[in-house]
Amino acid sequence: MKPLSLIVRTGCNLFAWFMLVFGVNVVVHGYASPGGGFQGGAIVATFIAFLLVSYGGEKIHSWVNEKIYDLILEETGLLLFITLAFMGLPTSFFYNFFTIPWEAYQQTGRLFPQGTTAIMSIAVGIEVAGALSMVILSMFKGIRLVSDRQIEEEPGHDR
Amino acid sequence: MMDVLHFAVLTMLLATAFFAIWFKGLLPSAISLSMFSLMMALEFYILQAPDVAIAEASIGAALSTTIYIFAIRACSKPRKAGGGDKQ
Amino acid sequence: MKKMIFILSAVIIGGLTCGLLDVPHPFGDPGVVPMDEHFLGQALKDLSTENVVTSIVFDYRGFDTIGEAAVLFTAICSVTALFREGRKKS
Structure with a gap:
């Protein structure tokens, strides 16, 4: 797939990074604001889809390494999540073992991002972002291999 | 005011769901399904469920549409050289 | 046969819609x-x-999230196995 026209690429350069920052913000503030791990990870994967649509497959596959998404991001998130779940095991599975006490919140009046809930949100966000990006990248790679065989010269989109 | 907005969103839900089946081409159908997901996200937001609204807007409207379009592109016939519009 | 299926599904959907009016x-x-x-x-x-x-x-419901993560992991495994780079014929 050839890259799209200059207008689309300029719009991508302007808005894609805000999309990434918004996704990370949704993941990190999942304990206090609407959103959480799954939603923020999906927004980060939308960023990858946006880059893939506007810049074409060959450039993206030369930019990123798929093993980052598959091996590092997804499995790190999953292992962190399960490890955090097992660390509360002396009391129970999924016990929140270092939450901030309620009295400290009443004294300071401020909610700190503590407890396993925030870290589990970040772990699930890492996992979902890696997983959905991996789906899109590997699907596009399989399609590109097919179309390389059949379509030799593809007409450009608008140039 | 809120009732009018709610009714308009529900009507658009029905219309986009109908057009997703009614279109013959696969690409307009996928775009109509994307519009359906967007209306669904608005509906969730009106019903005060912002978590589900964010998930629906990002997955239903963006990611699944991208995957549908990749699949349509992979299944379609190879285009002839000399212009994409002529087929 | 097709008409029978249509009548049967219409009766089922109509019954469910009428039952929906009396929702608790x-x-x-x-x-x-x-x-x-x-x-x-x-x-x-x-x-x-x-x-x-x-x-x-x-x-509170952490087990469900573990199941969801396992489902996602299985989906990634299947997609990677399906769309992997095949061996080229030389």
Whole structure:
């Protein structure tokens, strides 16, 4: 797939990074604001889809390494999540073992991002972002291999 | 005011769901399904469920549409050289 | 045969729609759920998270999230196995 026209690429350069920052913000503030791990990870994967649509497959596959998404991001998130779940095991599975006490919140009046809930949100966000990006990248790679065989010269989109 | 907005969103839900089946081409159908997901996200937001609204807007409207379009592109016939519009 | 299937499905869908009119909880009024009140009251004290949905998803009902992560992992494994780079014929 050839890259799209200059207008689309300029719009991508302007808005894609805000999309990434918004996704990370949704993941990190999942304990206090609407959103959480799954939603923020999906927004980060939308960023990858946006880059893939506007810049074409060959450039993206030369930019990123798929093993980052598959091996590092997804499995790190999953292992962190399960490890955090097992660390509360002396009391129970999924016990929140270092939450901030309620009295400290009443004294300071401020909610700190503590407890396993925030870290589990970040772990699930890492996992979902890696997983959905991996789906899109590997699907596009399989399609590109097919179309390389059949379509030799593809007409450009608008140039 | 809120009732009018709610009714308009529900009507658009029905219309986009109908057009997703009614279109013959696969690409307009996928775009109509994307519009359906967007209306669904608005509906969730009106019903005060912002978590589900964010998930629906990002997955239903963006990611699944991208995957549908990749699949349509992979299944379609190879285009002839000399212009994409002529087929 | 096709007409029989159509009549049967029309009867089933019509019956379900008529049964839906007599739903116990009207729209916008979910009734009294005992676990609901407990979660809404205790989530801030137990977990110090303002978002009750996150506290339910990641703490009270953590097993469901583990199942969801396992489903996603299985989906990634199948997609990677399906779309992997094939061996080229030389």
